Amino acid sequence: MKIKSTLCDCEVIHEETVAEVRVTMPELEDINMLADFFKILGDKTRVSIMLALDKRELCVCDLGALLNMTKSAISHQLKILKKANLVANRREGKVIFYSLKDQHIRDIVSQGLEHIGESDE
Amino acid sequence: MKIKSTLCDCEVIHEETVAEVRVTMPELEDINMLADFFKILGDKTRVSIMLALDKRELCVCDLGALLNMTKSAISHQLKILKKANLVANRREGKVIFYSLKDQHIRDIVSQGLEHIGESDE
DNA sequence: ATAATAGTTGAATAATTATTCAATTGTCAA
DNA sequence: TTGACAATTGAATAATTATTCAACTATTAT
Numbered sequence: 001m002k003i004k005s006t007l008c009d010c011e012v013i014h015e016e017t018v019a020e021v022r023v024t025m026p027e028l029e030d031i032n033m034l035a036d037f038f039k040i041l042g043d044k045t046r047v048s049i050m051l052a053l054d055k056r057e058l059c060v061c062d063l064g065a066l067l068n069m070t071k072s073a074i075s076h077q078l079k080i081l082k083k084a085n086l087v088a089n090r091r092e093g094k095v096i097f098y099s100l101k102d103q104h105i106r107d108i109v110s111q112g113l114e115h116i117g118e119s120d121e
Numbered sequence: 122m123k124i125k126s127t128l129c130d131c132e133v134i135h136e137e138t139v140a141e142v143r144v145t146m147p148e149l150e151d152i153n154m155l156a157d158f159f160k161i162l163g164d165k166t167r168v169s170i171m172l173a174l175d176k177r178e179l180c181v182c183d184l185g186a187l188l189n190m191t192k193s194a195i196s197h198q199l200k201i202l203k204k205a206n207l208v209a210n211r212r213e214g215k216v217i218f219y220s221l222k223d224q225h226i227r228d229i230v231s232q233g234l235e236h237i238g239e240s241d242e
Numbered sequence: 243a244t245a246a247t248a249g250t251t252g253a254a255t256a257a258t259t260a261t262t263c264a265a266t267t268g269t270c271a272a
Numbered sequence: 273t274t275g276a277c278a279a280t281t282g283a284a285t286a287a288t289t290a291t292t293c294a295a296c297t298a299t300t301a302t
Contacts, residue, residue: 013182013248016186022187023174023243026234032165032232033237040162043260044156053153055142060279061134066143073261075280091157094278104236109155111204111229113147116154118225134278164290181249193289196250215248215299 020026026032040084045069049098054106057099060065161205162230166190166198170219174208175227178220 026034041047048067052058058066063074078098081087088101100106149154162168169188173179179187183193199219202208209222221227 013180017179018183018187021173021179021183024176025169025172025187030234030237031169032234035163035165035168037163037237038159038168041156042156042160042163045260047122047156047159048146048152051146052142055236056138058138058142059134061277062139062142064185066139066146070201070262071279071280072263075278076260079280083282091269091279096279102239104232104234104239108229108232108236109161111225111232112155113151115223115225115229116151116158118223166290182247191292192249193251193293196248197290200250212249213300215246217249 031066037084040086041112043077045073046081047109049074049081050079050086050100050105050109053098053100054109057097059095059097061095063098158205161201161207162233164198166194166200168230170195170198170202171207171221171226171230174219174221175230178218180216180218182216184219 020119021043027029041050047066049063052063052066060071060074060078063078063089064071067074078089086101086105087098089098091097091111124214146152162171166188170184173187181195181199182221184190184199185192188195199208199210203210207222207226208219210217210219212218
C-alpha cells in the first residue's frame with residue numbers, strides 16, 4: 001500500500017527515498033529556528049550592522065551615520081538582533097554601544113561573502 | 122568641521138571610528154547580494170528543501186510528500202532556488218530531479234544548524 | 243489520438259515586515 | 273530643574289512575499 005501524502009496532490013513516486021531522507025531531517029522546530037536565523041541576516045540593514053560590528057563596537061548614532069539611516073530605523077533593527085542574541089550592548093552615559101555577541105556569526109557571514117564572491121564570476 | 126550625515130538625526134559621535142569601519146565595509150552591491158542570499162535560506166520551506174537535497178536528489182513530488190505541501194508550492198520555491206543558483210535539475214521522462222548545485226551551501230547550512238544548536242542550551 | 247501524471251505558471255490573497263513619524267525615556271551638564 | 277541629546281517605542285504605511293487556485297505544458301502509455 002502506497003503512502004499517500006495529505007497535501008501533495010500525487011502518489012509518492014520514490015517512497016523509499018523519501019522515507020530515508022525523512023529520518024535525516026532535523027526536527028521541525030529546529031528547521032524553523034534555522035530559517036528564522038537566516039531570515040535575520042537576510043536584510044541589508046541588519047547584515048550591514050553585523051558587518052560593521054564585526055570590526056568595532058559602535059553606538060546607534062555611529063551606525064546611523066555609517067549606513068545613512070535614522071537612529072529609529074537602526075534601533076528597531078538592533079532590537080531584532082538583540083532578541084536573536086546576535087548583539088550585546090552596554091551603556092556609557094547617554095551612549096549605548098553595540099557589539100557582536102557570538103563569534104560564530106563571523107564565520108557564517110564571511111562564508112556567505114565567499115559564496116557571493118564565487119557566483120560573481 | 123564635523124561630518125554631518127544626511128539622514129541620521131545626530132552629529133556623528135565617533136567620527137574616526139565610523140570612518141575606519143566604513144573603509145572595511147563591502148561594496149553596497151555585495152551587501153545586497155549577501156542579504157539576498159541569506160533571505161533565500163530564511164524561509165522554512167526553502168531551507169527544508171535544501172536540507173533534503175543535501176541528502177539526495179529528489180523530484181518535486183517527493184519534496185511535496187516529504188514536506189507535506191502541494192507540488193505548486195514546492196515548484197514556486199524551487200524556481201527561486203534555481204534562480205539563485207542553489208539547485209540544479211535534470212529531467213528523466215515526466216519526472217524532474219532537483220539537486221544541490223553548490224557544495225558551499227552545505228557548510229553554511231550546517232554552521233547555521235550548529236549555531237541554533239548552541240543557543241538552545 | 244487520448245488519458246493520465248509530473249511539473250510549471252500567473253494572478254489573487256493573506257501575512258509579514260522595514261521604515262517613518264511623533265512621542266517618550268534616560269542621562270548628563272549648566 | 274531645565275535643556276539638550278542618545279536612544280527607544282508604538283502605531284501607521286508601504287512593500288514584499290509565501291501559498292492557493294486554476295489553467296496550462298510536457299511526457300508517457302494505452
